[in-house]
Each structure stands twice: as structure tokens, then as C-alpha cells.
Amino acid sequence: MWPMGLLVYYTNQFTYNCLIPNTPKVNHVKIENISRSFKTLNRHVAFMESEISKLRQLSSTLGDLSRPDGDATVSQGDTCVTSAVYGPGEVKVTKELLDKATIDVVYKPKSGLPGCAEKLLERTIRNSCETVILGNLHPRSSISITVQEIQNRGSLLSCCINSTCMALLDSGVSMRYLMAAVSCAINDNGGIIMDPNTLQEQSSVAVLTFVFENCNYGVITVSAKGCYTLDQFQQCLSKCRDASKYVFQFFKDSISKKLSKQ
Amino acid sequence: MVDSVGKVVLPGENLTDLLGSDSTFESSAWSRNTTGDRFSDRVKTWFLKFKEPNIYWVDSFQKRYIPQRGDSVIGIITTKAGDVFRVDVGASELATLPYLAFESATKRNRPDVKVGDIVYCKFLVANKDMEPELVCIDGSGKSAGLGVIGRDGGMLLQVPINLVQKVLSPECVLFKTLGKNLKYEVAVGMNGRIWIKCHTVMETIAVANAISVSQHMTNQDIQKMCSQMADSLVGF
Numbered sequence: 001m002w003p004m005g006l007l008v009y010y011t012n013q014f015t016y017n018c019l020i021p022n023t024p025k026v027n028h029v030k031i032e033n034i035s036r037s038f039k040t041l042n043r044h045v046a047f048m049e050s051e052i053s054k055l056r057q058l059s060s061t062l063g064d065l066s067r068p069d070g071d072a073t074v075s076q077g078d079t080c081v082t083s084a085v086y087g088p089g090e091v092k093v094t095k096e097l098l099d100k101a102t103i104d105v106v107y108k109p110k111s112g113l114p115g116c117a118e119k120l121l122e123r124t125i126r127n128s129c130e131t132v133i134l135g136n137l138h139p140r141s142s143i144s145i146t147v148q149e150i151q152n153r154g155s156l157l158s159c160c161i162n163s164t165c166m167a168l169l170d171s172g173v174s175m176r177y178l179m180a181a182v183s184c185a186i187n188d189n190g191g192i193i194m195d196p197n198t199l200q201e202q203s204s205v206a207v208l209t210f211v212f213e214n215c216n217y218g219v220i221t222v223s224a225k226g227c228y229t230l231d232q233f234q235q236c237l238s239k240c241r242d243a244s245k246y247v248f249q250f251f252k253d254s255i256s257k258k259l260s261k262q
Numbered sequence: 263m264v265d266s267v268g269k270v271v272l273p274g275e276n277l278t279d280l281l282g283s284d285s286t287f288e289s290s291a292w293s294r295n296t297t298g299d300r301f302s303d304r305v306k307t308w309f310l311k312f313k314e315p316n317i318y319w320v321d322s323f324q325k326r327y328i329p330q331r332g333d334s335v336i337g338i339i340t341t342k343a344g345d346v347f348r349v350d351v352g353a354s355e356l357a358t359l360p361y362l363a364f365e366s367a368t369k370r371n372r373p374d375v376k377v378g379d380i381v382y383c384k385f386l387v388a389n390k391d392m393e394p395e396l397v398c399i400d401g402s403g404k405s406a407g408l409g410v411i412g413r414d415g416g417m418l419l420q421v422p423i424n425l426v427q428k429v430l431s432p433e434c435v436l437f438k439t440l441g442k443n444l445k446y447e448v449a450v451g452m453n454g455r456i457w458i459k460c461h462t463v464m465e466t467i468a469v470a471n472a473i474s475v476s477q478h479m480t481n482q483d484i485q486k487m488c489s490q491m492a493d494s495l496v497g498f
Contacts, residue, residue, distance in 0.1 A: 069324065069325045069326045070324075070325075087326065087354075088326065088328070088354045089326070089354050090354055090355060091354070137390060138328075138354065138390060139390055139391065140354070140355070141354035141355075142354075169272070169273075171324060171325070171326065172322050172323065172324030172325075172326070174273075175273040175274075176273060176274065177273050177274030178272055178273055178274050213274060214272070214273075214274040214275070215274045215276075251272065252270065252272055255270055255272065256270045259270055259323075
């Protein structure tokens, strides 16, 4: 007898871009996948000990570049991303917004031309920044953010968002709160791996990225790819929320170090 | 309460904890209050500073200038448009400077200002909703040092905003120490632009370097650096 409350997600790349409460809305059910997920659920209980729950080493440098108003290079393990923020500055009349700042994000991959995946990344980062930046203080201006991938060894979206947040801090743009992104992957045993590298991401069933804010640790953005159950989603959410506190502390330590030279 | 002064505060941090629950908050340009809990969102990062008897403010460091009414800035004339000049002050849009806002300027007696000139002017109107406006006279119609500068040479330097505030504060000894050894003329704009002029190009460059380098220095270090610089200019 299938319990009423248990529903199954089957989703491709799926992004929320708003403050959502703890219980996510369920979009749809695909009946043909229930038997597969039921097996996954059984194995998940048996293989709890295969979880890896630590983030990789975080490091950052701020203010290396001379031309942008603020910039930051953040590395999570071997994944490294540089962000630069210009603003508030002049904006083209066609892009001008009357009541708030226009936020522009450009993502540049390490090699090759930017394609659709890069556009999706830009859109996710831009929507997260719109929540966080106080655009109402700078109407008819633009805040341009350039994100350059230095090296991608897994958890790229969370590294991009963390480095964007640090660059915004460095530039002095007014923000409501900070944002910290944490990624996790669900492998086929049902175990949850925090901050997965490329191999772990490729061999996983689902990869989820959560972006939290530091007032009430609410969720700003969710980006999820793959096949996972509601239970697994909730577990990932709470693990990532705990891990985000470590990321916020890292932000504070980095800024304090930079300012101790001033 | 006193411990938290000088500490780093970041956006989203709850200031009520730091400052004690009996203090009431005034809304300033850089903070936002939500009703109910007297919970204040810190919107800019950085040091929490304190001034007697009851003012706390957050000091931040940035490179980009945001216009404030009453600030004296250095602007560059980019175009003439009808009755106004359009001036680049390093903000998000060009500011306007009317022809008549110069000392002893009338409709017949136009001021001698060309495109590309550097002007030292003051903000008359500067808020987020309107185009910024500048003037080169004070309330009584006198120029008081404002107007076109740099016709006969000099160098324009761009520095971060916090350096300008440091250099202009009464505790900073940079300008006084430089003045003991060198003759120089300087105009400091709150938009991070500094115009410097000395007798020779080498001295101008030396003063420009001294100003940029003093960003991370204490008063003692500044004095040492200035005396070293004066020695090297003479030839030691």
C-alpha cells in the first residue's frame, strides 16, 4: 500500500528562485518511476553510513584586480571561480529600470564559447543576486557582475554564488543579507555527499544546490537536477543549512582579515 | 556594547544583540529597520564605529562614488548641452553644471569653460531619483575655491573613497608633513579624485605616490615615508 503522503519527484534541471518555506511544493508525480524510487528508499535506510558530510577546503582572496569596484576569487577544494563587480554605474537606456538597479551577470567558462548551460548559470546567479542586493537604492543604474571559471572540479554553481557574494561585499554594494551556497549529491545507495567533486557528481543520481541567507537561514534559491524523493530533499536541505553556517563564518573571517590591514 | 565597536559587521546581522536592547534606532542612509523587534539590517559591511554620546555608524570601504548633497568633488566636463555642462564625477550618471553657477557669470558674460576642463564643484542636488546637479558658487555667490582648476598643468589621481576621507581627517598628518619639505597645490574631491600640482613633474609624481601609498599606513609610517621621499628627491 503506497502511503498517501509520500510523493516522488522526477525532474530535470529545476530551479526555484524565491524564498520558499521548509516544505517544497510538489509539482507532479510520474507513476512509472515509483518502483525504482521505492528500491532506492530501502537502500537509503541501510546505507546511511556511506554519507560524506564535510565541505571541501574554502579559501579566498579579495581585491586582487585594480579596475573592478570589487572582486573575489573563491576556491572550494579544487574548484576555483573569480567574480568581479562593477557598480552602481551607467546603464543603457533600453535596459534601464525606473525603480531599481539593473543587475547583469556574465559567466565565462574556462574554454570554449558560452552556451545554454552557461546562460542558465547566469540566470540562476542573477536571480539570487536580485533577492540579495538592495536595488531600490540605485534606480536607473546598473550593477554588472562578471564570473570567470578558473577551474571546475564539481559544485560549480555553489562556488560561483559564494564568490559573487564575496565580490559584492568587497565592492560595498548595499545588500539585505549575505548568501551562501552549498551543494550536495545523492549517490545510488541513497547516501548524501556534501560538496561533491566531478567524479562524485557524475556517478550520482541527483545533485542539489541550496542558497541560504544569514538572517534566518531561509532558502533563497534551489537548483536541483536528477531523481530524488521528498525525504531525501528534506535531508539535503537540513544538511546544507547546517553547512551554510560554516560558509557564513568563512565570509566573516575573510573580510575581517582583509580589514585588519586597513 | 563597547566591545562590539571596531568589529566587523556584515549585511543581515542583527544589531540589537550587539548594541543592547534599550537603544532605539534612527534610520540612517545605510540601515534599514523592520518594525516590531527593533531589528536592524546592516546593509553595508564593515566596521562599527562609535561617537559620543549615542551615535553608532558603519564605516565602509569602497571605490565607487555615490553622490551626496554638499560634497565637493572634482569633475571633468564632457559635453555642453543647451544651458548646462555635463560633468563626469565617477557616479552612475553624468551630473549637470549650469553656465550661471560660476562666480560673476551672467547670460551675456559666459564663463570661460571648455570641454575637457577639470572643475572643482559642489553637489546642489544629489539623490537616487533625480539627476545630480553641481554648482561652482556658494550660497552668497562667491566661488570660494570652486571653479575650473588645472589649466596650467598638474595631475589627476583616482583613489578609493576611504583614502580621501582618511587624508582629509584632522588626525592625518600626510598633507602637513608633505608641506614641510615640498611646495605643492592639491585639490581633493570626495569622489576619490585628487588633483596635484608641483613645480616639477618628478615632485608631482612623488606626491601622487605618497598619497596612494598612505592608504594602509599609520601616522608614524607616513612621517617616515615623507622624510624618505624628501631625501630621495634631493638626491640622497
